[in-house]
Amino acid sequence: MNANMCGTSGSAVFNFCKTTPENQLVHIQQCNPIVQPVPSGPLPYFTNTTSLVINGSFTVVNTSSTTSMTLVFVDGTLATNVIIAPGRSVTYFFEDLKSITIEAMADSTPGAACTGNLLLDLHYCVECPNY
Numbered sequence: 001m002n003a004n005m006c007g008t009s010g011s012a013v014f015n016f017c018k019t020t021p022e023n024q025l026v027h028i029q030q031c032n033p034i035v036q037p038v039p040s041g042p043l044p045y046f047t048n049t050t051s052l053v054i055n056g057s058f059t060v061v062n063t064s065s066t067t068s069m070t071l072v073f074v075d076g077t078l079a080t081n082v083i084i085a086p087g088r089s090v091t092y093f094f095e096d097l098k099s100i101t102i103e104a105m106a107d108s109t110p111g112a113a114c115t116g117n118l119l120l121d122l123h124y125c126v127e128c129p130n131y
Contacts, residue, residue: 034116039106046100061089067114074098
């Protein structure tokens with residue numbers, strides 16, 4: 001497994017905007033490293049503080065050799081809680097992403113690090129002010 005997944009994302013872009021000239025689809029791909037001490041509390045990796053509806057996908061890769069991580073994300077009003085084992089990854093597709101938090105689980109040696117990557121592929125629609 002490639003320990004650094006940043007820069008290797010290939011995604012399909014779907015246009016969620018109304019087909020009118022005043023709307024524009026914005027597409028953002030971003031890779032965030034995950035480095036957390038054990039134990040740690042949940043840390044925010046994404047928070048939608050706007051009224052925009054954000055669609056797309058994300059992948060969490062756990063590159064730790066001994067530490068599991070807990071992923072919690074809110075999609076619309078539904079919160080999903082997932083445990084990701086060391087050396088594993090998960091991918092989710094979503095509509096209306098609100099937040100992503102990740103927590104290093106305290107099931108390993110204190111002082112160890114939980115490492116990985118969060119690959120975001122976000123799409124949202126904005127109205128262009130020139131129309």
